[in-house]
Amino acid sequence: MRLLAVCFYGSLAACASSASAASESPASNAAATAVAAPAVAPGAVAAHGDQVVAVVNGRSISTQEYETLFVGMVRERFYHGKIPDGETEKVRKEAFDQLIERVLLEQEAEKRGLKPDEAKVTEAVAGYETRYGGSATWQQQRERLLPNLLAQLRRMDVVEQMEKSLRNVPEPTAAEVRTYYDQHNENFTEPEKLRLSMILLRVDPAAPKITWDKAREEAQGIYKRIKGGAEFAEFAKLHSNDDSSSRGGDLGYLHRGMLPEALQAQVDSFKQGVVAEPITLLEGVALFRLDGRMAPKLREFKDVEQRARELCRRDSETRARAEAIVRLRKAAKIEVRAPISGGGNKPVN
Numbered sequence: 001m002r003l004l005a006v007c008f009y010g011s012l013a014a015c016a017s018s019a020s021a022a023s024e025s026p027a028s029n030a031a032a033t034a035v036a037a038p039a040v041a042p043g044a045v046a047a048h049g050d051q052v053v054a055v056v057n058g059r060s061i062s063t064q065e066y067e068t069l070f071v072g073m074v075r076e077r078f079y080h081g082k083i084p085d086g087e088t089e090k091v092r093k094e095a096f097d098q099l100i101e102r103v104l105l106e107q108e109a110e111k112r113g114l115k116p117d118e119a120k121v122t123e124a125v126a127g128y129e130t131r132y133g134g135s136a137t138w139q140q141q142r143e144r145l146l147p148n149l150l151a152q153l154r155r156m157d158v159v160e161q162m163e164k165s166l167r168n169v170p171e172p173t174a175a176e177v178r179t180y181y182d183q184h185n186e187n188f189t190e191p192e193k194l195r196l197s198m199i200l201l202r203v204d205p206a207a208p209k210i211t212w213d214k215a216r217e218e219a220q221g222i223y224k225r226i227k228g229g230a231e232f233a234e235f236a237k238l239h240s241n242d243d244s245s246s247r248g249g250d251l252g253y254l255h256r257g258m259l260p261e262a263l264q265a266q267v268d269s270f271k272q273g274v275v276a277e278p279i280t281l282l283e284g285v286a287l288f289r290l291d292g293r294m295a296p297k298l299r300e301f302k303d304v305e306q307r308a309r310e311l312c313r314r315d316s317e318t319r320a321r322a323e324a325i326v327r328l329r330k331a332a333k334i335e336v337r338a339p340i341s342g343g344g345n346k347p348v349n
Contacts, residue, residue, distance in 0.1 A: 177312050
């Protein structure tokens with residue numbers, strides 16, 4: 001539903017944000033107005049040359065609607081709005097599918113006679129007023145934007161009602177919960193745990209090479225002395241810059257996933273009780289010793305029954321929704337009018 005909200009709110013939020021930051025010049029106001037141009041209404045034909053990318057049961061979807069959802073999805077999902085190489089077409093297709101689904105849900109809601117919750121719509125409008133009310137641009141354009149805002153909020157509310165309806169499944173039986181547990185042991189298994197001790201010679205990441213070289217040299221010297229019989233814990237107390245130094249470098253048990261992948265790969269090769277050669281980390285140079293391993297452990301059903309019930313129900317809800325969407329798609333007449341590719345991997349502003 002969050003992506004649906006992006007689609008509904010995208011152009012309006014962009015306008016309001018622009019209004020908050022923009023100067024009061026005619027050019028900036030015109031830009032904000034252009035960003036917030038209303039989406040094509042249900043059943044309407046795209047105006048002013050705006051291309052129709054698809055028609056769903058007679059309902060036109062404009063390029064603007066599609067791009068609004070796509071841009072919102074990218075901003076929300078990818079750092080700095082930059083899609084990883086090779087994934088642009090995949091994300092564009094996902095945005096297109098999301099938009100088709102939204103239209104199908106709107107149409108199904110209309111068939112079922114669902115009506116928007118006006119109290120929720122009013123509350124949402126009040127939120128916009130609170131957030132952007134101090135902007136002169138918002139105040140100037142409020143009357144023009146408000147009808148479209150209300151229409152989109154009402155559409156979003158009925159789609160949310162449809163989503164809830166599609167996910168409305170019976171509570172799983174005790175037998176179904178137990179079967180789910182038996183078939184998904186991985187969801188109830190505590191990962192392997194490793195007990196590590198560490199000596200960290202902390203170095204500022206921005207420090208010059210000579211500083212890093214000195215830290216590596218010092219770490220190598222400590223390594224040789226420990227290999228020669230010196231106590232790891234004593235050197236940790238004397239030399240480590242980590243909080244664990246007071247405990248002789250003891251980090252306690254760490255489960256798989258807590259360490260960076262590159263470090264985890266090296267730790268996996270450690271021999272228990274043997275100090276490993278110095279390793280360069282982002283924070284500095286470190287020496288590790290593996291002090292113990294605890295194998296993965298499957299938790300007993302009685303201890304995780306409530307969690308298994310929640311996951312079983314969630315799976316049922318997801319499956320029910322997916323099956324409903326498949327039925328709606330099969331019954332619908334969907335015409336793709338224009339390609340959805342393009343834009344490359346350039347960052348979304």
